Every structure is written in structure tokens, then in C-alpha cells.
Amino acid sequence: MFGVPGGVVLPLYDKINEYGHKIKHILPRNEQGGGFAADGYARVSGKVGVALGTSGPGATNLMTSIANSMMDSIPTVYITGQVVEEFIGTDAFQETDVIGMSMPIVKHSYLVNKVEDIPRIVKEAFYLAKTGRPGPVHIDLVKDIWFKEAMYDKDPKMDIPGYNPIPQTCSDSEIQKLDKLLEKDGVKPMIIAGHGIELSGAEKELQAFVEKHNIPVANTLLGLGSFPQGHELWVGMIGMHGDAVTNYAIHDANLIIGIGCRFDDRITGKMDAFTKNKTFVHIEIDPAEIGKTVPTALALPGDIKDVLTRANKILTPHSYPDWWSQINRWKEKYGFLDFTINTVHDPKILSQPRLVKMLSDSTNGEAIMASDVGRHQMWLARFYRFKHSRSHLSSGGLGSMGYGMSAAMGAKIAAPNREVWTVSGDGGFMMNVQELGTLAEYKIPVKIAIMEDGALGMVRQWQNLLFKGNLSHSVFKNPDFVKLANAFDIPAWSASTYEEAQEAINNARKVDGPTLITFKVDPDEHVYPMVPPNTALGDQALKDSDLLQDIQHKYDEDDLLQGHT
Amino acid sequence: MRNEVGVLARIATRLRKFQVNIRSLDVSPIDDEERFSDIHMVLETKSHDISIVIKKLESLIPVIETNYEVTQDKRIGTLCKL
Numbered sequence: 001m002f003g004v005p006g007g008v009v010l011p012l013y014d015k016i017n018e019y020g021h022k023i024k025h026i027l028p029r030n031e032q033g034g035g036f037a038a039d040g041y042a043r044v045s046g047k048v049g050v051a052l053g054t055s056g057p058g059a060t061n062l063m064t065s066i067a068n069s070m071m072d073s074i075p076t077v078y079i080t081g082q083v084v085e086e087f088i089g090t091d092a093f094q095e096t097d098v099i100g101m102s103m104p105i106v107k108h109s110y111l112v113n114k115v116e117d118i119p120r121i122v123k124e125a126f127y128l129a130k131t132g133r134p135g136p137v138h139i140d141l142v143k144d145i146w147f148k149e150a151m152y153d154k155d156p157k158m159d160i161p162g163y164n165p166i167p168q169t170c171s172d173s174e175i176q177k178l179d180k181l182l183e184k185d186g187v188k189p190m191i192i193a194g195h196g197i198e199l200s201g202a203e204k205e206l207q208a209f210v211e212k213h214n215i216p217v218a219n220t221l222l223g224l225g226s227f228p229q230g231h232e233l234w235v236g237m238i239g240m241h242g243d244a245v246t247n248y249a250i251h252d253a254n255l256i257i258g259i260g261c262r263f264d265d266r267i268t269g270k271m272d273a274f275t276k277n278k279t280f281v282h283i284e285i286d287p288a289e290i291g292k293t294v295p296t297a298l299a300l301p302g303d304i305k306d307v308l309t310r311a312n313k314i315l316t317p318h319s320y321p322d323w324w325s326q327i328n329r330w331k332e333k334y335g336f337l338d339f340t341i342n343t344v345h346d347p348k349i350l351s352q353p354r355l356v357k358m359l360s361d362s363t364n365g366e367a368i369m370a371s372d373v374g375r376h377q378m379w380l381a382r383f384y385r386f387k388h389s390r391s392h393l394s395s396g397g398l399g400s401m402g403y404g405m406s407a408a409m410g411a412k413i414a415a416p417n418r419e420v421w422t423v424s425g426d427g428g429f430m431m432n433v434q435e436l437g438t439l440a441e442y443k444i445p446v447k448i449a450i451m452e453d454g455a456l457g458m459v460r461q462w463q464n465l466l467f468k469g470n471l472s473h474s475v476f477k478n479p480d481f482v483k484l485a486n487a488f489d490i491p492a493w494s495a496s497t498y499e500e501a502q503e504a505i506n507n508a509r510k511v512d513g514p515t516l517i518t519f520k521v522d523p524d525e526h527v528y529p530m531v532p533p534n535t536a537l538g539d540q541a542l543k544d545s546d547l548l549q550d551i552q553h554k555y556d557e558d559d560l561l562q563g564h565t
Numbered sequence: 566m567r568n569e570v571g572v573l574a575r576i577a578t579r580l581r582k583f584q585v586n587i588r589s590l591d592v593s594p595i596d597d598e599e600r601f602s603d604i605h606m607v608l609e610t611k612s613h614d615i616s617i618v619i620k621k622l623e624s625l626i627p628v629i630e631t632n633y634e635v636t637q638d639k640r641i642g643t644l645c646k647l
Contacts, residue, residue: 291614
């Protein structure tokens, strides 16, 4: 549990050490960091992560973490304190309507004002958080109850009659319909494998399904790691900054099988172009996601592991040699997985894709990598070769800067025997820099890699390309990160050459404790491919000149500027 | 739905997210112990298929059961016996 004590939760903290053998408590330096750590813990362990804050600011600081867990369907329980019941509604000190605030960003929430309800509500909260489509559950406890006594019910009866973890499950005959779609003349199928694979634990079933039908499989950002990345049937990451081959293949495909994904705007690009001439099959646990953004010809609701297990028994094998010939030609033409393609940078300054490749090679793809948000996030996703599931942590839906280091902290506690790194931009790192103190105090051996360019990199890229280079408020001055880390007694290195970078990585890996490396990188190295707003995946820009020269005729400038970022 | 404090706020919050307007609303308890209530609503939206929105309502934990009808214009629906 990652918690910060305060006024109304002091009675809880007065008792918590009595349960130290059962509850491992970590004191983060800010509730948001604690929330992200709980989120990271849950992503790696598959268990429920817990974060706690006091009333008022403690609770409001948790809100970004709660929203993050909601957007990415992470099983978490967030506990907050509330003022004594008779003060609720009086604008008492540190009173906020946190149930009202968290309502749109939780799977469910409870205001607890009866001590005898605590066992049932805690049991329900953990059950709701981890079953069905996972998500955050918020428990707000009024202060009074800590002073009351009740009989402890070890196994209380849950009372959630409206809750069905898997609201719909498709029949075998519905699954059978997929055969006809896969057998059609001229069919060019693609699988989009999302986060739901990992959440369902369906990695093996997915691989068996893909191999049986020889269908190219692309991952979403959060789906990375759910399918072996060295596999010949893997074609990379789809999306705004996905692999060129992947985006062309999805654009050209005419049968899309979405598995555990929600077809959000980051992967579809311009929606009418994405859906044109395509048939969609959607395997998904949440029926409300089916048909939400794309028209679905065949809906296969249910738990993914169950649906794929049955599909693997029912369906007949297929193969698509012509379609694969086309994809393999694209792989060759567009330099699939080549980190030197689609990047132009000052050769005297470090290149982020190459640094990510160095990290990948140095750790042999075995590490857990927690990303922050920005350009480095995209390069990490594309050029770190993840060997295992539940190893890539990224704030996908919310895109919350400041996520990486705290999430890595939770990940390391969940997997103490695995190597854990966080790769962060300097902007995102500074948003939760205070958690260096937590890493240092608890000696949590997270390896921090900062891509230091003195800029909000992704903002800068957009300003460079779409706002005529007007770098409005996206440039800033950094502290000396080595001195900053040293102030926390954390060993640190700065690297300006690849030799220094490799030496720093090697040194960091030898240290049994947290370390920090700051890499001096080029602020004007842009992430490509880039699917500009309101643009089809097939019209992705592969280099600056694509975007800058073609902006007049290939892309509509109004669309680019007014489109969803 | 469960008859408890805040349940209407949960429903309204979700409808607001999808920019759905509540044209009419009626709520009343349906059992002697007043543990559950019926809610009857007529909903309209300019931008979404209302059946998707109702699926999202169904995922609210206090919602026990839904029945709904959609008019020919898929943006208007009647939700009854929540």
C-alpha cells in the first residue's frame, strides 16, 4: 500500500504498524506518486494495487492516478479519508466531495459511514477492481468510524446484485461465423491485439490463434508484450507513432479482428478512412466497447481467454501467402524495427531511438520498462524488444506525464527479482521528481534514464511541425540531475556520447539500489512515423519534409490544427 | 437500481459524459424495504447511438437491470425499469 497520512486518517495510521506483517506500507512523497506506484504494482503483478490519501488535498492529489487507472483498466483500490460525518457538507477543513469528483473516473465508489460495513465494502472493492474489465474502486471513509467498534466478519457476504463481471459471452456458433470471414476471396486480415490480452492472461491463446490462421498481428501501445516480438507473424505497433509497416498494413487490410482493444483515436487516425472497405470483428469483455467507435460486423463478447480457447478448437486453419508477400515487401521497404529509419538528428548529440536500442540490448529485453509520456514513450514502445508480458508500463489512455518513475517504483515492489527501468523525458521526470526521496529511503532499485533536452519534446515537435516553429513555453532550464540524485544519495551519471551512455548503463546495472542516468539528447529529433490529426493511417508522415512540404496539398491545414491532438 | 444516496448522480454523470440530455425522468422505490428503485427516462443525444450509452449505464454497479427502446432516430431512447 502506498499511502500518505494526514488529519482524518491518523487513527488508521495509529494502528497500521500492528499489521506490518500483513501490510507493506510505502510512504510516497506525494499522493499522485503513490497512486501511480499502486497502478504500476497492479500492472506487473496482476494483483490489486492500493493507494491511500487523507481528505481534501490528499484525495485530490490522487485523482490523476485514479483517472489513469480507469483509462487503462488497471485493478486498483484508492482509499481516502473523509471528515467526520456531521461535518460533511459544512465546508469543513480539508473537506471535499471526493466521491463526486472521482465518480466519472472509477469503476465504483463507496462512502463508508458505518464501521460494520467495512469488511463487506473492502471485499467488494477488491472483487470489483480485479474482475471483469478491471478498474479503480474508490473507498472514502469518514473519520468517525475509526473510533467505533464492530465484530469483524472475516468472510462477509457481498451485496452487488447488479454486477456481472462478464455481462455477455458469445456462443460457439457465433465464433464459427469467423470462419466464413476468414475464408472469403481476397481477404486481407489483420489482428489488433490490445491490453485486454494481458488483462485476461490470454497470451498463449492469442499466439495459438495467430499461428493457426497465419494472420499478421499488430499491437496497440498497451498491448506490447502480449505477443512475442521476434515472431515472424508480428508486424509491430499500430498508431499515431506506430511502425510504418503496421500502419500501412492496417490501412490496406479489409478484415480487422480487434482483440481486447477499444479502437481509440490514437490507433484509428481519421475514422472514416479507417473504417472504409473494412469488416470488423471485435473480441472484447466490455460489451459497451463493441460498436462504440467502429461498426462491428461480428461481435464476440466475452473473456478473451475463453473466446480464443474456444475459437482455437472450433475454427479451421487458414493462410494468406499473397497478403504476407505484400507485408514482407513493406517490411523491407520501410525498414521494419530499424531504429535508424525515420529519424534525423544532430549527429553530435545523442539520439533517443539508439539509446533505447542500447537499453534493450544491454538488458536483453528482459527488464520491466516504465515509460513516462512523450517522444521517448513512443521510441521505447517501438525499439525496446519486450520478451515478456506485463513488462511495458505506459500511461496509454490518460497520457499522464510524471507517471514513469512512480510506476516503476510499484513495479519493482511487485517483481523484486526483475530488473526495472524507467525512461522519462526531463519534463515528465520533474512532474513527480519528489519520488526520488521514496526510492532512496526504501532503497528501491529502480534504474532511471532521463532523456534530457530541456524541452517538452512532443509539444516541441508539434510546435515545430504544425505551429511554424513557434516554441511557445515548451523550453525550460533543468537542474543538474546528477547533483540532484546525489543529494538523495543516489548514484548518477551524465552521458553526452554513446560510449559514456553505454558505460553509464553498465555502471547503473551493477548498483544494488536506485540509480539515475541523464542522457543529453537532441531536442529537435522528431518521432516518425506520425499520423497527423484527422489523417488516415495510410497517409502517415515518415519524415519532416513529408509533413512540412505536403502540408499544403496532402494534409488539410485546418484539419491538422483543429483536429484532436 | 439500488436505492441509495448518489445513484442518480452516477447515472447523470455518465449521461453527461456522452452529452446525453434527459428529456424526462421519474423515480420511485419498488420494494417494501425500499432497497431498489425504478427509474424511467427519455434520453436524447446529438452525437451517439443511444444504445451504446445505455450499455455504459448498464456497467454502473448500482444498476440492476435495464430495458430500453430506441426510436427510429437512434439518438433518442426510452429507458425504463432501471
